[in-house]
Amino acid sequence: MKKINVGVIGMGYIGESHIEALRRIGICNLVAIADTNYELALSKAELYGIEKVYKTVDEILNDDSIDVIHNCTPNFLHKEINEKIIRSGKHLLSEKPLTTTYAEAQELIKLKNEHPGVEACVNFNYRMNPVVQEMRSRIKNGELGDVRIITGQYQQDWLMFDTDYSWRLEPEVAGNSCCVADIGSHWMDIIQHITGHKITSVMGDLVTVIPVRKKPVNQNETFRDSVEGDYIETEVKNEEYAAVMFKTDKGATGVFHVSELAPGHGCYFGFEINGSKESYGWNQEQNDRMWVGRRGGDNSVIIRNPNTISPEAKPYTNLAMGHPEGWNDAFKGNIYAFYKYIADGCKGERVFSTLEDAAYIVRLTEAIVESSKTKQWVNI
Ligand SMILES: NC(=O)c1ccc[n+]([C@@H]2O[C@H](COP(=O)([O-])OP(=O)(O)OC[C@H]3O[C@@H](n4cnc5c(N)ncnc54)[C@H](O)[C@@H]3O)[C@@H](O)[C@H]2O)c1
Known part of the structure; x- marks a missing residue:
């Protein structure tokens, strides 16, 4: 079988995770990387033994041997670079968020529809944790009952100092x-993916807790501790904390909060879904297990087991029970889902996030920002 040839643009924090995932997927072959920081790209190429290194997006797009391009650049470049990838006729795997505005996301969808040979995926990687897929399957089968209340959080601490x-x-x-x-x-993506509900109404409160920060004169890598050196006192406009109440199209209600100022949390991403029969709970920092809550019966914690897991979750798990899988495995599973779909001739369910799914998340983000400004509920 001919392998699917891949190029990755952007060799920063997440670019490296893409390399590692691609190297674990047998049906694809990572042939080239590109970054405007050419020294960085060269060092990654040496570390991972990658054949070709390009300085620009145009150079990597002109490489006819490449079938799929991953876009791992900062958000404001997603629209422009994704557009170029689609126009080149190569398949697109874009990092999230799809774009910085909903209008831009709609333009990308229109462009992709004009190129029917192009497939696209947006990297909402947590979807393909096997336990997440297990919960999705059980909800589809009616085991949880009607989804009533959804609550949760995503907390990190990497912006806690000025x-x-x-x-x-x-x-x-x-x-x-x-x-x-x-x-x-x-x-928002994981909740909509698992429950099949769409968030259609939001009330948000966005807070910039540290209004002035010391911006380093030299580029600081994502999630790295701050470094001593020259800095410029800079006014901060975007939020590091938000609380959001929401309602869904199928009658559920919920609340979540997100924070990058929570000491001790690296990726405390979790939720609880209360249904009319059971509750399910999941937390990314212990992502190999799910909690099942019951009234009038014992609660239980289910540990991922490839021998008993549902057929829908099975393709995304490899190790035997008791051998914890984690963040990297779910990340690989999401990218694998996209390549498997391409290898199968683009048939069947798109389990990964499509451009339409990801555009809706951009729309929700805009609605939450608007709601925080107007102090009103916003209906989508
Ligand atoms: N799915 C996830 O879990 C996850 C996690 C982290 C980041 N991300 C997303 O990935 C994207 C990148 O985030 P990051 O933390 O890796 O950022 P980063 O700043 O660490 O890396 C971005 C890289 O892009 C390069 N770059 C900038 N402009 C370029 C251009 N025109 N052509 C080629 N390369 C260019 C930069 O030199 C840098 O190396 C963001 O959109 C972010 O939201 C996703």
Whole structure:
């Protein structure tokens, strides 16, 4: 079988995770990377033994041997680079958020529809945790009953000091939201994916807790501790904390909060779904297990077991029970889902996030920002 040839643009924090995942998927072959920071790209190429290194997006797109391009650049470049990838006729795997505005996301969908040979996926990687897929399957089968209430959070601590800085705080680079667009997007995607509900009404409160930060003169890598050195005192416009109440199209209600100021949390991403028969709970920091809550019966904690897991979740788990799988495995599972879909001739269910799914998340993010400004509920 001919392998699917891949190129990755953007060799920062997440670009490296894409390389590692691609290297674990047998049906694809990573042939090239590109970054405007050419020194960085060269060092990653040497570390991972990658054949070709390009300086620009145009150079990598002109490589006719490549079938799929991953876009791992900062948010404001997603529209422009995704557009170029679609026009080139190569398949697209874009990092989230799809774009910084809903209008841009709609333009991308229109363009993709004009190129029917192009497939596209947006990297909402938590979807393909096997336990998440297990919960989705059980909800589809009616085991939880009607979904009534959905609550949860996504907390990190990497912006807790005024010496921490990221492009995610700058509207020109990240869009008009920091933590809702960055991590709230994952939360909303996973909830909609698992329950089959769509969030259709939001009431948000976005807070910039540290209004002035020390921005390093030299680029700081994402999630790295702050470094001593020259800095410029910079006014912060985007939020590092948000609380959101919401309602769904099928009558459920819920609330979540996201924070990048929660000491001790790296990726505390979790939720609880209360149904008319049972509750399910999941927490990314112990992502190999799910909690099942019952009234009038024993609660239980189910540990991922490939021998008993549902057929829908089975393709995304490999290790035997008691051998914990984790963040990297779910990440690989999501990218694998996209390549398997392409290898199968683009037939069947798109389990990964499509451009339409991801555009809706951008729309929700905009609605939450608007609601926080107007102090009103916003209906979508
Ligand atoms: N799915 C996830 O869990 C996850 C996690 C982290 C980041 N992300 C997303 O990935 C994207 C990148 O985030 P990051 O933290 O890796 O950022 P980063 O700043 O660490 O890396 C971005 C890289 O893009 C390069 N770049 C910038 N402009 C370029 C251009 N025109 N052509 C080629 N390369 C260019 C930069 O030199 C840098 O190396 C963001 O959209 C972010 O939301 C997703």
